[in-house]
Amino acid sequence: MLKTERGQILIMYSMLLFLLLPLFLIFAFLLLFSVYLKKRKQRAYINSGIKIVDIMKGVEFENFLLAHYRALGYRGKITATSNDYGADLIIRKSDEVVAVQAKRYSSKIGIKAVQEIIGSLRYYNADSGVVITNNYFTKNAIELAKANDVELIDRNKLVQIMRQNSTKKIADEIVTTTNKTKNCPICGKKIITRHGKYGNFFGCSNYPKCNFTRKNTEGC
Numbered sequence: 001m002l003k004t005e006r007g008q009i010l011i012m013y014s015m016l017l018f019l020l021l022p023l024f025l026i027f028a029f030l031l032l033f034s035v036y037l038k039k040r041k042q043r044a045y046i047n048s049g050i051k052i053v054d055i056m057k058g059v060e061f062e063n064f065l066l067a068h069y070r071a072l073g074y075r076g077k078i079t080a081t082s083n084d085y086g087a088d089l090i091i092r093k094s095d096e097v098v099a100v101q102a103k104r105y106s107s108k109i110g111i112k113a114v115q116e117i118i119g120s121l122r123y124y125n126a127d128s129g130v131v132i133t134n135n136y137f138t139k140n141a142i143e144l145a146k147a148n149d150v151e152l153i154d155r156n157k158l159v160q161i162m163r164q165n166s167t168k169k170i171a172d173e174i175v176t177t178t179n180k181t182k183n184c185p186i187c188g189k190k191i192i193t194r195h196g197k198y199g200n201f202f203g204c205s206n207y208p209k210c211n212f213t214r215k216n217t218e219g220c
């Protein structure tokens with residue numbers, strides 16, 4: 001009798017396992033697929049060129065920056081989309097906490113962004129603050145940031161970070177252009193023909209602020 005009951009219990013557990021196993025496999029597959037999509041999206045952000053950044057929405061730009069900071073060894077998260085208290089990202093490495101203000105703008109970043117990040121430091125108990133943009137900063141913003149030890153990362157510095165994290169092939173795509181391109185892929189200024197020791201080459205009209213150059217393969 002006891003053996004019969006044990007046999008029935010064993011059969012019940014076997015049937016339960018048989019029913020639950022497919023559900024477990026489906027759950028495991030969905031979990032792994034979710035991780036795969038997340039990593040794939042992060043790689044896409046890492047390998048995005050500056051021209052892609054220019055057309056990103058605000059939240060996309062924040063995720064883009066978070067992906068790059070993670071590639072640099074930081075842990076972090078995006079703050080609330082509204083009422084963020086002056087910081088869009090909070091990143092950490094070791095004991096250092098950094099508040100980041102992300103500004104994906106089509107015009108120069110003024111003093112307000114610097115004021116916002118300064119105000120966020122105490123709220124988030126951050127050690128330092130950074131303002132990052134795909135554009136450039138006004139003179140007043142630069143002066144206020146310098147007076148308050150706020151790091152400013154403009155378009156040129158952002159491209160350098162992108163090149164550091166991307167594969168060589170993608171990094172080259174970020175800062176190269178065809179001979180027919182009229183605008184610099186780094187700062188957006190006009191590309192002009194320059195004359196050097198070894199012949200003609202293409203360079204940014206914003207030199208020396210921007211050092212972008214490219215060989216003139218047309219030989220003009």
